[in-house]
Amino acid sequence: MKAVVRFTIAALRRRARPLGRLAGWSAAEALPALLAGQLTARALDEGFLAGRPGVGLTWLGGLAVAVVIGAIGTGRAYARLGDIVEPFRDELADRVVTGALHRSTAAGARPDTAAVARLTHQVEIVRDTFAGLVMVVRGFVFTAGAALLGLFSLTPVVAGVVAVPLTAGLFLFAAALPAMVDRQRSYVRADERLGETASTALTGHRDVAACGAQEVVADRVGRQVDRQAAAERALARMAALRSLSLAVGGWLPLAVLLLAAPWLVRRGLTAGAVLGALVYVATGLQPALHALVQGVAGGGLRFAVTLDRILSSTAIPPPPVRASPTRAAPTPAVPAPPDPVRARLRGVTFRYGPQARPVLDDFDLTLSDGAHLAVVGPSGAGKSTLAALLAGLLRPQAGTVRLGGAPVDGDPVVLARHRVLIPQEAYVFTGTLLDNLRYLRPDADEHRVTAAVDRLGLGALACRLGGLTATLEPGALSAGERQLVAAVRAYLSPAPLAILDEATCHLDPTAEATVELAFAARPGGLVVVAHRISSALRARQVLILADGRPMLGRHEDLLARSATYRELVGHWRAEPATAPPARPVTCAGPSA
Structure with missing residues (x-):
């Protein structure tokens, strides 16, 4: 909890001026607590008991004015609360986003998918509870302080008598706080574990039923239910400590004051003063x-x-400590020869879950410079999984994946230099068409961009939009048009290995052939997750994934060797293996 205290105090210090304004209005809000006992005592002693009800009513009228001022102070205090809470929330959201980006872009890291949950749920919980905590603490400080000050001005003896049990109740509550925090933390963790276990069981209920594991899974979920219930009971027991601290600090002073009233009256305290003291304690x-x-x-x-x-x-985490260059003379770097291998997988095993059947098991694959590989197979065979492993989006449980000699779990910046992935759902952002196309290569000149547009058949769309400098609205494009934009963007990328994961599924066969032939002629290598037979016919090699037994070869070889491939080809509609070269499209209007 030390980190919580430090973070909160530092955030409050940065909001010293808004805190000062909040304190000023809180003081106005506490005015009735300061004057209630005094004005009540005056109204009783100098007014009603003295036979002058007008005087008594005048004093009570003063109390009514104080209540109105306090109400105004309450309203203004809540208005000032946003000046403290909202910047606190913004700082926390900035920390969540910064931490998530740092973790997702660190070497060997995976995307922090929990960041959205923290940003949208947990940050809002902290914001709301922080606002309530600020109002509660400042309310106690000003209200209790004003009541004690008024009680002391009325009779110092009673103030001392009341302060002792109040302090004891506060001490008892503060001593129990660490245990309360532990119980709350245990409850939250038990609740999260129960949710995760139940979600896993519900998601895999078909597999559970198929394996006859209902009793085992039910027992596992039941244990989490019992743990969550035990944590909730332990948290509920903390309510007894809260009640005890309230009894000692809140009710005991009232009882002591009532029991000591005769003694106080004998010492010269008036009835109005006794009633005023009761008002200070009770209200x-x-x-x-x-x-x-x-x-x-x-x-x-x-x-x-x-x-x-x-x-x-x-x-x-702190940045890694780097050795000082003055401690040892650096060894002259010898430039490594260019690696002709674009991708190499060795002994790769990947499964979705520890008990699941491997999608790839001890899998080897080598893609040399100039490779053009089509990956085919039935749905669920692992085609997109292989593409994600090659791109570094997934990490194998065993084996290694290297691109251009670099491990995929290395620096993401270095990894991006070796491969570019085009997924099935293409990403296009609002901006100019030129900005979208040069996203992966900002230094690409107009001539290079125009050549890529013409080579991949994007010229007609560019003309319709009004040229390369026209603003592009993603919602106004069809799925196929977005795929074409993403294809040109990847084509311009300096990464030598292109991975097309059904990236042309929304294009017609001619446009698909244009895109694939353009990438095949591009220096480097090409991997196509195919959904048409024409993609396999164009490829230099075909990899079929089926039943955990991958097979690599040319189209004709696989037709002879693989019954699965023959069956798959039979379900495909044959398309022309080649496509006419795309002709440049010339259009009027701005271009770049």
């Missing part, structure tokens, strides 16, 4: 303590636990 100290205990024990614990989880999950 000031007791409600303030109750609000503090309930607020901190409820929203405060959620704030501490949730913020602690966010801070621990978004902490950015």
